[in-house]
Amino acid sequence: MSASLEKGVRVLKEVIDAPIASYFSSCVHCGLCAEACLFYTETGDPKYTPIHKLEPMRRLYEQEYTLLGRLKKMVGLSKPVTDAELGEWQELVYNSCTLCGRCSAVCPVGNDIVYMVRKFREGMSASGNAPDGIKGAANRTITIGSPMGVKLPAVKAQMKHVEEDYGIPIPLDAEGAEYMVMLSSMEIINFPEYLGAIAKIMKQAGKTWTLCSTAFEATNAGMQIGNADLARVIVSRIVEGAEKLKVKTVISPECGHAYTALRWEGANLVGRPFTFEVKHIIEVLGEFQEQGLLKTEGFETDRLTFHDPCQLARRGGVIEPQRKLMKMVAQNFVEMPDAGYMNWCCGGGGGASAIEEGEELRLEAFKVKKSQLDAVRPDRLVTACANCRIVLEEGLEHYQMDIPVIGLTEMIAEHIPDQTKSEGA
Amino acid sequence: MNEMQFLTWVRGDGLDYAVGIFLLGVIWRLIEIYSLGRKKDISASRSVAGASGWHTIFRRSLPPEGMVKKSPVSYIGGYTFHIGLFIVVFLFAPHIMLFQSLFGLSWPALPSQFIDLAAVVTMAAMVVVLVDRINKPVKRYLSTFGDWFTWTVTFLPVLTGWMAVQHLLLPYTTMLALHILSVEILLVVLPFTKLFHAFTLFGSRWYNGTVNGHKGVAV
Ligand code: SF4
Numbered sequence: 001m002s003a004s005l006e007k008g009v010r011v012l013k014e015v016i017d018a019p020i021a022s023y024f025s026s027c028v029h030c031g032l033c034a035e036a037c038l039f040y041t042e043t044g045d046p047k048y049t050p051i052h053k054l055e056p057m058r059r060l061y062e063q064e065y066t067l068l069g070r071l072k073k074m075v076g077l078s079k080p081v082t083d084a085e086l087g088e089w090q091e092l093v094y095n096s097c098t099l100c101g102r103c104s105a106v107c108p109v110g111n112d113i114v115y116m117v118r119k120f121r122e123g124m125s126a127s128g129n130a131p132d133g134i135k136g137a138a139n140r141t142i143t144i145g146s147p148m149g150v151k152l153p154a155v156k157a158q159m160k161h162v163e164e165d166y167g168i169p170i171p172l173d174a175e176g177a178e179y180m181v182m183l184s185s186m187e188i189i190n191f192p193e194y195l196g197a198i199a200k201i202m203k204q205a206g207k208t209w210t211l212c213s214t215a216f217e218a219t220n221a222g223m224q225i226g227n228a229d230l231a232r233v234i235v236s237r238i239v240e241g242a243e244k245l246k247v248k249t250v251i252s253p254e255c256g257h258a259y260t261a262l263r264w265e266g267a268n269l270v271g272r273p274f275t276f277e278v279k280h281i282i283e284v285l286g287e288f289q290e291q292g293l294l295k296t297e298g299f300e301t302d303r304l305t306f307h308d309p310c311q312l313a314r315r316g317g318v319i320e321p322q323r324k325l326m327k328m329v330a331q332n333f334v335e336m337p338d339a340g341y342m343n344w345c346c347g348g349g350g351g352a353s354a355i356e357e358g359e360e361l362r363l364e365a366f367k368v369k370k371s372q373l374d375a376v377r378p379d380r381l382v383t384a385c386a387n388c389r390i391v392l393e394e395g396l397e398h399y400q401m402d403i404p405v406i407g408l409t410e411m412i413a414e415h416i417p418d419q420t421k422s423e424g425a
Numbered sequence: 426m427n428e429m430q431f432l433t434w435v436r437g438d439g440l441d442y443a444v445g446i447f448l449l450g451v452i453w454r455l456i457e458i459y460s461l462g463r464k465k466d467i468s469a470s471r472s473v474a475g476a477s478g479w480h481t482i483f484r485r486s487l488p489p490e491g492m493v494k495k496s497p498v499s500y501i502g503g504y505t506f507h508i509g510l511f512i513v514v515f516l517f518a519p520h521i522m523l524f525q526s527l528f529g530l531s532w533p534a535l536p537s538q539f540i541d542l543a544a545v546v547t548m549a550a551m552v553v554v555l556v557d558r559i560n561k562p563v564k565r566y567l568s569t570f571g572d573w574f575t576w577t578v579t580f581l582p583v584l585t586g587w588m589a590v591q592h593l594l595l596p597y598t599t600m601l602a603l604h605i606l607s608v609e610i611l612l613v614v615l616p617f618t619k620l621f622h623a624f625t626l627f628g629s630r631w632y633n634g635t636v637n638g639h640k641g642v643a644v
């Protein structure tokens with residue numbers, strides 16, 4: 001057994017817990033999880049059946065943690081997990097799984113399959129079987145500070161631009177601010193309007209907020225490859241920044257996995273509860289809306305629909321606020337089939353969008369989004385995740401569908417009257 | 426051994442062994458699985474009505490929206506044979522008498538013609554899901570020896586029981602003995618095969634419901 005395989009096996013043995021044992025013991029091979037997975041439904045290839053993506057881990061579980069499996073192993077009747085096999089599984093565990101969680105929502109015996117994929121990735125990463133694309137992103141986050149190689153000067157340059165364009169100062173390292181706003185590289189590079197939108201919204205709401213010079217990047221590729229050590233380093237930066245600035249709430253940007261990494265995995269990674277709250281920007285906007293702190297004027301009149309990012313809705317429990325926000329500024333808001341809790345993934349979550357080799361499959365899987373869109377024929381598509389946005393744009397372009405994609409936060413900000421006097425601050 | 430001796434053995438020692446292995450097996454497997462424990466989730470929870478382990482235990486008994494249409498045979502066939510098995514195992518008068526002699530508890534039975542019908546429907550549904558397993562690419566792909574084996578050991582008790590009652594093929598005594606033997610085989614293998622989902626599905630649903638309920642998601 002190679003040293004890396006040994007490490008992978010050791011990590012897998014550590015992550016196998018009672019839920020995983022229960023899930024493997026419960027599976028009746030009914031195949032219903034396949035019907036929920038876009039990689040199966042759009043390709044018809046049974047190897048993309050969610051539970052099959054865990055086969056090496058299942059065998060290891062059986063061989064190490066069950067009486068019968070141990071007996072079989074002793075008499076040489078079981079097939080050991082090999083390097084080659086894990087290598088082969090890379091495609092199944094990463095390229096063809098976006099951690100969207102639809103499978104976990106339908107399994108009749110109740111298996112939380114995506115929970116297992118997330119854990120399996122720990123072993124895959126430890127054994128050196130994570131895809132280069134996400135590995136690179138994780139390493140850049142550790143060494144440079146962001147997965148796309150964005151450094152503080154780039155952020156500062158963007159702050160300056162926004163300050164000039166909007167005439168609103170962008171606070172940096174303001175101690176005692178109520179909110180610390182995080183960004184994703186994608187926003188810094190591709191969607192600079194996000195920062196301007198935040199500035200307008202915060203000003204209208206009369207809230208204090210700040211960016212943090214040592215923690216502006218919210219995405220966590222360490223979590224996506226399944227390397228808890230890297231994930232911890234990345235989350236720790238944010239925790240330290242938030243504690244140093246003594247903020248009450250850290251706002252996760254329009255990025256699904258950043259939210260999961262910080263909101264649900266963060267405290268578990270650093271090993272202690274946070275001293276601050278973590279909210280997705282959509283949750284914050286929802287609260288402002290409820291408290292009457294968000295006042296918009298005018299409406300979008302074209303036909304709009306909303307793509308629920310998996311990590312925000314099904315995996316994060318935020319389903320209603322985005323709909324109320326949509327209705328606030330859109331006259332003609334239509335829902336796609338399966339919208340909300342069971343919305344279909346864009347195909348690029350969980351780090352999948354960073355995997356070059358996975359592009360063809362990703363575009364194939366996008367057919368499900370295409371058919372959802374074809375059912376309602378919107379003029380524009382709104383979402384709340386910069387990664388979804390890029391993946392959606394790629395897919396739409398590939399299928400020659402002329403549907404612009406926009407971020408909900410920006411759309412809301414566009415309806416905030418420019419001359420609003422800040423209230424309360 | 427003649428048929429009378431055979432029947433005596435399956436009713437006596439055979440049954441004792443089978444029930445013994447079944448009980449020890451169930452306890453062993455439950456400990457083996459659930460003693461692995463899990464780490465406490467220390468992220469701040471979000472509570473939402475209907476999002477909990479208990480809710481999921483019940484909710485998952487019903488098909489999620491749109492799923493019946495995607496896999497009608499799995500759902501209709503699956504419900505039919507599970508309910509059918511429940512009826513023939515627990516609501517057939519001779520079975521209730523056995524339970525009474527074992528645990529001292531009894532309950533009303535269904536008329537035997539109805540049990541007859543239930544047995545036939547159960548077997549038909551089982552054959553349908555078997556054919557579906559052979560025909561559907563995903564199911565065939567997932568299937569291992571265990572799937573064919575567990576189907577067989579579940580089917581045989583229903584078949585032999587029904588044949589015994591109908592006096593088909595073999596003398597009643599022999600068929601009855603075979604019926605009891607097949608049940609014993611089922612009991613012995615249940616804890617060590619996928620049939621154990623009869624126990625673990627509650628734990629699985631509970632974990633899924635709890636882990637996601639922590640995030641305010643009603644799965
Ligand atoms: S839906 Fe659940 S029980 Fe059926 S094959 Fe998938 S994991 Fe197994």
Ligand code: SF4
Nearest residue numbers: 037097098100101103
């Ligand atoms: S989490 Fe989503 S992509 Fe991954 S196996 Fe499940 S349904 Fe498929």
